[in-house]
Amino acid sequence: MYPLFLRLRGRHVLVVGGGQVGTRRVERLLEAGARVSVVAPSPTARLAARTDIELHERAFEAADVEGMWLVQACAPAEVNAEVVQACEHRRVWCVDAADAATSPAWTGSVVTGPDGVAIAVSGGGDPGRARLLQSELARALSGIDLRPQRPGPGSVALVGAGPGDPDLLTVRARDLLAAADVVVADRLAPRAALDLTHGRIVHVGKSPGDHTVGQEDINEILVAEARAGCRVVRLKGGDPFVLGRGGEELAACLAAGIEVEVVPGITSAVAVPAAAGIPVTHRGMATGFLVATAHGEDPALVAHLAAIPPEITIVLLMGVRSLQMVVDVLLAERDPDTPCAIIERGWTPEQRTVTASLATVVQTAADAGVRAPSIVVVGAVAALHEQFADVARLSAGAGLIAD
Structure with a gap:
């Protein structure tokens, strides 16, 4: 066994067989930048729909391997044997997907890290052992400083x-x-x-x-x-x-x-409300949403909000400091009972949500001591926090490790 990585970008390769295995091999070869031809009497629909390959819907012929840099045999065993023999006669490397033990070449499992780092893994013919190695190596890579050791362009x-x-x-x-x-x-x-x-x-x-x-x-x-x-x-x-x-x-x-x-x-404009159980659109309540910032405290920046129809949810980023100005503008056109929510430090262990009506949200926020970073949601969907909060809380904490 001699491990080897191939640069296939722009090089012509052949895949024989158009089943599920062949389809996956084609996709991986395309990701590597190869120019791919496929010979298969009955390709999968996914393969047949591709426009970035050269597809021949027929049986394999020995001449198909001429001029190829690499051949992947992904057909039934008897066809693969013909492909391997044709490649051997022409000194073309061939991977027999059905018989790794005797194949002239094979594609091992690969563990990838940042910036092009890759480790090839062989389980010695044992797929379970290869998967275990992959898992352990991936875990080890995450704790290693893999920054380039050679200086290059910034x-x-x-x-x-x-x-x-x-x-x-x-x-x-x-x-x-x-x-x-x-x-x-x-x-x-x-x-x-x-x-x-x-x-x-x-x-x-x-x-x-x-x-x-x-x-x-x-x-x-x-x-x-x-x-x-x-x-x-x-x-x-x-x-x-x-x-x-x-x-x-x-x-x-x-x-x-x-x-x-x-x-x-x-974007926090969608994810933070979601963490509080608030979808920014919801059938029968909101048909769209507007994301804005009131951070500049310039009345011209928020004056246009009054023209936004009530079925459009307003999501304000960095809006706590200018909340009074925004509310004054909205109250000129919106129902004072419009639901509002302020989500503070969303998707962190310190997340909390304060709800109120448009008429009372400024005072409620002051009483609660709400601070930035917070996101303000104005619209009927804010009322869904009470219904969906428990589910959202589980989602927001899903990535946290408890002591």
Whole structure:
């Protein structure tokens, strides 16, 4: 046995057989960037629907392997034997999916880590042992500092950290955090997410009325760190492009000639109400929703809210400080009994929800001592908190480990 990784991008490969196994192999080869031809008399519907392969719906012919870099035999055993023989005569590597013990080549299980790290696993013919190895190696990789040891060109990734629970990070976000040299984090970035990085953390915390580091300075930090050859993650709460100034940071990096990537996150505008049992739309109650910020305390920013029809849920990010101004605007057009909810520190162990009517929400929030970060929901759906709160509480705590 001689382990080997192949760079197949742009190289022509053949898959013989169009069943479930062949379909999965085709998908993996396409992910690797290969140019794929398939020979199969009866391909699966999923395979037949693809437009990015060359499909021949017929029986295998020995000449099919001519010019191929790799062949995957995924047909019945007798056909696979013909494919292997044809490949042997032409010195083409062939994987017999039905007989790993005698196949000239085979695809082992692969454990992947961040930034292209991969470990090939062989169970010595025992699939159960291979799965056990995969599981243990994946667990071990998560605790190893896998940042590149060779300097390279710097880059910036604008990463959405979601609403607070680290279990809600995307796989790509976790990989980038693990590989980062520098993480530039603001106040709304989940603290638990920072435990996933071995890189240097630069805090640029912002809170209402207290911008520790200005946006222009943050842009300069991102560019300077990337120019120094660092892999930079700009970690932002929620989604970087939803009221997070991600577009400004993207523009600054591109203007400086920095390689930049955007990784979406679950926006807090939807996820935090959900954690309190509040769907932002619900049949018979709300047909849509509007996400806005009242953070600037500029009356012009919230004056348009009065024109929003009552069947549209209003979700306010960073709205606690300006709550009185927003309520005054809404009371001019909306029923004072309109349900409201304020969710404080959503998707964290400290989450709590305060409910009231539009007419009383300001006083209720003051009495409860509500503080940022909080999200305000205005609309009929806010009343569903009482009905769905228990289920939502279980969901919001699903990723937490109790002492």
